[in-house]
Amino acid sequence: MAISTLVLRSVHAAPDAKVNPAQWPFTVPSIQALLQGVDFSPLTIMVGENGAGKSVLAEALAVAYGLPAEGGTSWDQREGIEGENLLAQQLELVRGASSARGGLFFRAEAVHSLVDFRVRIGSEIARRYVKQSHGESVLDMLIAASARGGLWILDEPESGLSFEGQLKLISLINSHCADGGQVVMCTHSPLLMQMERAHILEIGQWGLRNAEIDELEVLDHWRRFLDLPERYLRHLRI
Secondary structure, rough: OOOOOOOEEEEEEEOOOOOOOOOOOOHHHHHHHHHHEOOOOEEEEEOOHHHHHHHHHHHHHHHHHOOOOOOOOOOHOOOOOOOOOOOHEEEEEEEEOOOOOEEEEEEEEHHHHHHHHHOOOEEEEHHHHOOOOHHHHHHHHHHHHHHOOOOEEOOOOOOOOHHHHHHHHHHHHHHHHHHOOOOEEEEEOOHHOOOOOOEEEEEOOOEEEEEEEHOOHHHHHOOOOOOHHHHHHHHOOO
């Protein structure tokens, strides 16, 4: 058997996991599937509707890996407001042979609180973020994180990024993976979904399933909308 050089090979329920199937988030189909075991690739992209469990899954992976639930690197640990992550406590991560142990958990809604935290602890680069647009600060954070390598867990990183900004993000992710890093990303972006060599996990009422890019219903909707917007917009008129 070939030795995996990934940072994170897979995740499944820990041998001593205590799961109440009637308690959230264990009632969510995608979380039930996660506990059964999920394998990861150098670039894994998770897609699905709001409420399917993408962010819950991403946060639990991040916390189990040792990253702060509120976002950031392992150096950004701070007191959270959400308490302990029940799902993360039930997970066992299977690591590969990669020597990298660093990483970044990026969650779009927490960028400003992360910047504020870094400013308060005296980070000079964070003071620059304050003067930038949201999109500029997002890209600069990823550039800074590239120096550490490891696992990036990105939850809707396209938020605040223009079309060109998303292309720059794709370039950063490609470079990170080429340098031995790994990325697990949740996204609604039709650009990011189509990254080359991505392993796509589609999340829905069925739980988790592997998908090919041409099988994604959301991309079919995007193509149809851009081809003829009226086909969709006429149903939204009051």
